[in-house]
Amino acid sequence: MADNDGFRADWAQKDFYSVLGVKRDAGADEIKKAYRKLARENHPDSNPDDTLKHDRFKEVAEAYDVVGDPDKRTKYDEFRSAYGSGFRPGFGHNAGGTSGYGFGQQGGINLEDLLRDQGGSGGFGDMFGDLFGGGGRRQQRRPRATKGADVESSATISFTDAIDGVTISLRLTSETACETCSGTGGKPGTKPHVCPECEGTGFVTNSVGGAFSMNETCPACGGRQLTYDQPCPTCLGSGRGRSARTIQARIPAGVKDGQRIRLRGKGAPGENGGPAGDLFVTVKVSGHRVFGRKEDNLTLDVPVGFDELALGAEIKVPTLGGAPVTLRVPAGTPDGRTFRVRGKGAPKADGSRGDLLATVKVHVPAQLDAEARAAVEAYRAAMADKPLRANLFSQAGQ
Template sequence: MADETNGFRADWANKDFYAELGVKKDASADEIKKSYRKLARANHPDSNPGDTAKHEKFKKVAEAYDVVGDPDKRKKYDEMRSLYAGGNPFGFGGQSTYAGGRTYNFEDLFGNAGGTGGTAGGGFGDMFGDLFGRGQRRTSRPRATKGADIETTATIGFVESLEGVTIQLRLTSDAPCPDCNGTGGKPGTRPHVCPDCEGAGFIVNDMGGFSVNETCPRCGGRQLIYDEPCPTCKGSGRGLSGRTISARIPAGVKDGQRIRLRGKGAAGESGGPNGDLYVTVKVTPHRIFKRSGDNLAVEVPIAFDEAALGAEIKVPTLSGTPVTLKIPAGTPTGRTFRVRGKGAQKSDGTKGDLLATVEVQVPAVLDAEARAAVEAYRAATSSKPLRANLFEQAGA
């Protein structure tokens, strides 16, 4: 990019804008406009896809017309070219010699008002500031626009949510019309420069004291218009695109979690980046395991004698390899035991724990031997009524 001081494009002083437009220095405004439209139409990117040379020519022609196509800018441009003819006036950071052999310092000529190293206003910086600096009306290619974001939903299994999985997603999104390639014109027809914006892609609205550039409502910023719109997209230049993509769902994702996949959304316009894809993940329940944050939870049935006398039991894990859990004597139903490192994967790569809650099971049917044993237990503990404290506390 060319150096700038006080908004001044130094490289422009050595450019011959008249030559770029193919006209003489004393050409009339109508001659300049006619030549610009002809060159813009012949070199526009929409009319010459893939032709880099013509794309560059279009930019140079637009840049030239932006200056000499405006009477005030043209006058100051001519004055500057005449004043500094025969030399390179833009040697930044030192002194340069111009026509007549006189030496000037660049910062003295174009110093930023109130800035470091420059004069406090005035000079040639003010003279050419509105030509090459702030407030200028530039002709440029359509503004790059980011593509739209896309929302979708994916259902995965419980184990897949813990370990991560790559899934295939079928997406339908907004995209350039496949028949007109986004131009909005009927295939086979040729465009012409938009008469409202004269190929700039925007119009300037005077807001009273300042101007605002707005996208041209007639051409939509495309700079060209077609007399016959594309029958497929009705001139909008947009259509629907169906595609299948691979999406990686990270390990540890939770049910209902929203995943953002950068650059997987709709395609951008005029070189803009793609939008993003947001995937809301639905996780199917497991038969025995449940999610509790970064931990897994499982209910384990135990017998009355195991709870009363203590035992060592096997507990399943998600990996398939069981772990041994030691049940102390006198364990009540509902007690939870923690098995470390057997839970869900965390964001830092470590794993949570397995929470095993024991539930004492009461047999629905007893055979004669088991019934005799239970009756003997009842007789042995009858002197210690279980609910004695309950009635004492109720009467307190």
């Protein structure tokens, strides 16, 4: 059990290396690998009805909390090296009167005195304060670093900016650590203690329907592992606040309408030294009066006259942001034919560009002057013996 300062006297008689099944000189990677294996095997979610594995999971988590942290491990090793691994808190010398160090009141060293603040003289009171969370100059266990929340936003850009790429300003409002308490949730100037609800793990295990259980963020400390008797007057103990900021975001060239861009580290700030979250920007692209888009290709409808398709022609068409290009239309080209102009489309991920797809559309004038009307009537007379719909009825079975 932890006291108000977070000290757990039972830690002193535990061999955390044995709990994890590693040697004392094991490297950090080996310790982490052993912890993850044991945590998976004994996790309550995977063993809902096995109380022994639930207890084993807690032992493994407790051991890794100490030897998995370089600072705590150093102090823990120094402690065991100085006094051996066979001491017993609450007992004096052993039955034979030999020099096995006991930590009791009679003839041994009192653990309370050993860990009590030494009036600035250092020693074990300071050395194990960080490890066991005692009073005076001793500090609480370090809360785990937490990545900041991801933030969602959207931006509307022009068709041309989507093709060329653009840097935009985004005004973001997101959760962040409370400025008054720096995210601790406690009133400034007050001291924290290990959360009694979760015993400093940051989570609690709840049964779901009797046959299943799941880990949830501790409701008492909000996952911060520590609690305060006096909550922060600004955030009321939540440790959270709101912040507004403006960032510059680069939208890459060739972005598509509706595409979601991920900007790493531009989300909400992390807690306890954790990294910032990510910013996800959904891009909306405005339409263009002339050009359209199909995947990485740009599209363009080109109005042409009947005579240009019938007789053939060379016509100029625009490109987006570049010089015009010339299309050579062969005689007898049908209405609706699409011509491909390579390399004049949108940028691709590999650095190349798509194509411009120009589709010719016959333009029928709404009014004709006398000369044009006479020419069209002459054409009609010339084609009178060659009706266009001659085969239409026969093919329809009529």
